[in-house]
Amino acid sequence: MPAALALSGLTKSFDRPVVRGVDLTIAGGEFYALLGPNGAGKTTILRMVAGLLKPDSGAISIFGVDALADPVAAKRLMAWVSDEPMVYDRLTPLEYLDFVAGLWQVEPDRARRTAHELIDWLGLAPHANDLCGGFSKGMLQKVALAGALVHDPRLIILDEPLTGLDAGSARQVKDVLRQKTQAGVTVIMTTHILEVAERMAERIGVIAEGRLIAEGTLAELRARIGRETTLEEIFLDLVARGSQAA
């Protein structure tokens, strides 16, 4: 079975190199956390995977589909959620989900059923027919997440999805993601909340200066730095080493 995501030699430069030859393989059904300091290149990597940026070189494969040669087929399999919720102020959550289902060509009955389930699941039912313009950041993020899930993607890419969420909303989002991975969906997430990565991710990748400097399970990363400590300590140690090496 092909990997959910396979990156090889991925590079991208703007005014300076931002991503430098990243190789990464993530198996189907895995929860993968991508960590790194600000400006390390995490978001750029994910935007290239989502088809929002074109890499300068390298290859991206999603469930065996070459995302650069056939982006439409690759996009059909995945969903992208950024830290800035991509929601229209003047659509209601239900109208938004209807629109997303239309873009992904979800069969109407299934779309309606899934949309209502998601709305209930995420606690949005009382506001299903309110315009999103009056929503809090947490509610908008939940609407965006519902949009990402309404077309049943096999790969969900989340860039800082918990930024600005209150504890309750963050818990709901984490529960949804956990259930999705249990159902076989692959999740890749960047986060600065290391406790979330520590508790939820099966494998963790650390990016610094555009390079993947370490990856593995929490135990493997601990073994790598040679002491039993928290992910925060591991992360800071690895990033410091990565910066020295660069």
Place this chain on the structure above:
Amino acid sequence: MSATASLFWLARHELRLSWRDAMAMMTGGRRARLIGWIVGGLAVYALITLIAWFSIRPWVEAGALIDPQVLLVVSGMGLLFWAVTLSQALEAVTRVYYARSDLDLILSSPTPGARIFAIRAGAVFVATFALGVLLISPLVTALVFQAGWHWLSAYLLLAALAALSVAIAMGITRLLFHLAGPKRTRLLAQIVAGIVGAGFVIGIQAAAILSHEGFSRLAFFQSADILASAPDADSLLWLPARAAMGDMPAALLLLCCALAILGVTIALVAPSYGRLASAAAGLNHVRRPRRASAHAFAPATQRQALRRKEWKLLQRDPWLLSQTLMQLLYLVPPALLLWVNYGAGDGTFIVVVPVLVMASGQLAGGLAWLAISGEDAHDLVSTAPLSQSTILRAKVESVLVVIALVLTPLLLMLAVTAWPMALITALCAAVAAGAATAIQLWFRVTAKRSMFRRRQNASRAATLCEAFSSIMWAGTGALWAAGSPLLVLPAIAALGVLGLARLIAPKNA
């Protein structure tokens, strides 16, 4: 700053923000563009001044006679100008209440809301006056050099008109808040602004059409009937016209009165600013339940889904009305002309064709910007499994359908009486709308829908190309309707404008 912010300090803050905003919009972050702006701006200004110079020369050489006829024309044209000024002031004052991103910060500070309002009302006055100066200064400059410095009085009158406009706009907005509440004031103010801006023009044109079966506002003011009913030359009603034409004491008197009215209005309206602005800002946190659509989750292709979304957003856009209402209202006179001349020959309608074509191009430009550039969920649409060309095609279709809906009733009226004219109009309007949409496509930049009002500033080149293209297609339509073979000239010019737009458009768009 130890105490609360002084008026001067706040004014400096507003000025700095406005200056940086203007610079950013003109240069797009590149300083070199500023030189282009200065050189290009001076060249255009010099050209307009030259045209004004030679236009007024015969009149000045003939002795610059100021008789009731001249006073009537100046008053009429001044009223037209003032109506547009008032409309812009109304929109600007509404934005003082509704569209400031820093309201939360400023209103939570110990600075009195009334002081902030006074500064912002002052800023609206300065902006309104400055725009007027830019528009009339070529004419005034030509008059000052040819007929004497006393023509500078026109600027005093302009300041008086700007002050009066802002005062009336504040009064209307405050009244609307009182009568309709913060929820409806924004919409109502936009409608009033549109009606005020276009209403006087339309009224004069309607009167001209009904009385003379013509379209010319100037001819209306020069007509014998109007002249006969005008007051004597020494009437006080001519005071603004005299102030515009070099009467310095009259100009000073009007300016003093207008500034006094502005000051009193600010003093009356300012105390409620904090409360009303907070109420307006609170609207963003108010839930607006809507009835679930019966068409939700109905089978649809990807293009249909995109089109439906665009139409829903256009329908619900709170600022769209102010940007398009005037364009739509300008369609009223041609509709009236069609109605009045029902059953007449083709010749009567020649004047209607360019108006409809022009309106179609301008409306398409605005809507195309909203659909193509003003995409609030750009990442969502870009990560959907459909090609970029499919996305663009759907958005263009959504715009053209709206234009077709607006024009169809007028085209049907035209077709009943003169079907060849309807055909010409339909063809030229479609081409003008297509051209304006194409220009917006070539110059597209990802932006928030809320930036709609500033779309002209984002790319002056796109705005100018769009305007010239619409004018040229309108000219093509007019000459075609008149049966003139010269129609190929504006058509070629329009294609040239399109080619130029394609050439200068950013390549990565």
